Amino acid sequence: xxxxLNQITFIxxxxxxxxxxxxxxxxxxxxxxxxxxxxxxxINLEKDLKTKYDNIEVILSKNxxxxxxxxxxxxxxxxxxxxxxxxxxxxxxxxxxxxxxxLTEVSDFSLATPLNDDPKIPNYKxxxxxxxxxxxxxxxxxDGFSMFFNLKKFHNKVFFDExxxxxxxxxxxxxxxxxxxxxxxxxxxxxxxxxxxxxxNNNLEYLRNWHWMWSKFYFNKKNYGIFFAYLKSLPNLFxxxxxxxxxxLSLNKHKKYIYYMRLTGIINGMLGKNSWVRPDx
Numbered sequence: 176x177x178x179x180l181n182q183i184t185f186i187x188x189x190x191x192x193x194x195x196x197x198x199x200x201x202x203x204x205x206x207x208x209x210x211x212x213x214x215x216x217x218i219n220l221e222k223d224l225k226t227k228y229d230n231i232e233v234i235l236s237k238n239x240x241x242x243x244x245x246x247x248x249x250x251x252x253x254x255x256x257x258x259x260x261x262x263x264x265x266x267x268x269x270x271x272x273x274x275x276x277x278l279t280e281v282s283d284f285s286l287a288t289p290l291n292d293d294p295k296i297p298n299y300k301x302x303x304x305x306x307x308x309x310x311x312x313x314x315x316x317x318d319g320f321s322m323f324f325n326l327k328k329f330h331n332k333v334f335f336d337e338x339x340x341x342x343x344x345x346x347x348x349x350x351x352x353x354x355x356x357x358x359x360x361x362x363x364x365x366x367x368x369x370x371x372x373x374x375x376n377n378n379l380e381y382l383r384n385w386h387w388m389w390s391k392f393y394f395n396k397k398n399y400g401i402f403f404a405y406l407k408s409l410p411n412l413f414x415x416x417x418x419x420x421x422x423x424l425s426l427n428k429h430k431k432y433i434y435y436m437r438l439t440g441i442i443n444g445m446l447g448k449n450s451w452v453r454p455d456x
Contacts, residue, residue: 178275180206182255186248188241190214190454192262195370196224202266205229210251212236212244238453241319242335242344249334252326261320263370267292270365274323277362280311285328285357286349288321289365298369299361312361315353319345320369328357336397340450341386343394350398377429378454384433385440385452388415392444405445412441 185203189196189211196211203209209231213220221233234247245259270289278287291298298318322345324334335344349359388411396404419434436452443451 178272179255180204180271183271184208184210184248184252184254184257186210186212186245186252186257186259187262188212188214188244188248189220189262190238191217193217193220196220196262197227198265199260199262200224200228200231204271208232208254210234210248212247214238214240214244240337240340240344240450242339243337246334246337249324249326249329250332255326257324257326259319259322259324261369264320265368265370267366267368270367273365274362277311277365278360281358281360283358284325284360285352286317286325287323287360287362288317289367290361290363291318291321292366292368296369296371310362310364312363314359314361316346316349317359317361318369320371321367328352338393338450339390340453341383342390344390347394347398377432381432381436382452382454385436386450388437388440389444389450389452392441393450396444408441408444411437412445415441 183204185207187196187199187209190213200209205228207230209228211224211231211233213233213235215238216235218235221235224231224233232251236244236247249257249259266289274287274289278284288298298321299312299314300316301312302315334348336347339347352359388408391411392404392408395407415434415438419431419438422431422434440452
């Protein structure tokens with residue numbers, strides 16, 4: 176596998192990411208195409224990005240979520256490979272070179288990623304026995320902030336399940352691939368920087384709690400059946416009910432609303448309702 180930057184399209188979904196996206200785009204090779212799906216329909220950001228960066232296409236969209244946004248970019252790709260990145264990531268100068276070198280050790284792959292440069296936060300999961308190469312780790316799941324796609328493996332153009340708005344859409348994709356006998360790799364000598372900063376915005380914290388609970392139930396129901404989904408979510412349901420009541424009685428509005436969102440996220444999942452909660456514009 177030879178490094179050919181013209182055969183990579185970078186796909187980045189943004190939502191009010193003006194403070195992050197420039198560091199990400201500046202770390203990408205100018206020869207490669209970039210597709211930015213701007214989920215807050217920021218026309219000024221579109222103009223700014225087109226002025227500052229080569230080979231870039233900006234698609235303005237309503238807030239349809241990470242998976243659905245990535246699907247727009249993936250379906251537009253004309254190159255052999257696509258690299259899905261979150262806007263809070265940065266490539267090192269040798270990230271792509273080492274990624275390609277690592278992939279020469281394997282015969283085939285559907286997804287791959289560099290290793291997160293913070294060893295305390297691994298960006299992969301191994302759930303079964305792993306085939307190990309010198310510098311390559313065969314894994315079951317990789318985090319969604321960095322996913323390198325071998326598009327030859329996706330003939331049907333089916334990528335992320337768009338019912339997920341936030342959380343676990345990458346786990347769902349990886350699980351589908353593993354069930355088909357496909358391979359997912361982490362290249363240990365290739366490193367990527369992921370800020371993954373924690374926002375102080377309470378509304379976003381509430382949103383994340385709702386979607387984490389909804390996505391957890393939906394993921395388990397879809398992949399393992401309704402009984403397993405209830406088994407995994409009932410402890411969260413009872414815990415959220417108890418903590419919501421406790422914080423309501425202690426007049427802690429912030430904590431009370433966190434557990435209200437967790438509780439309603441679980442209940443909506445159990446009722447079979449779609450993921451409908453969205454951030455305030």
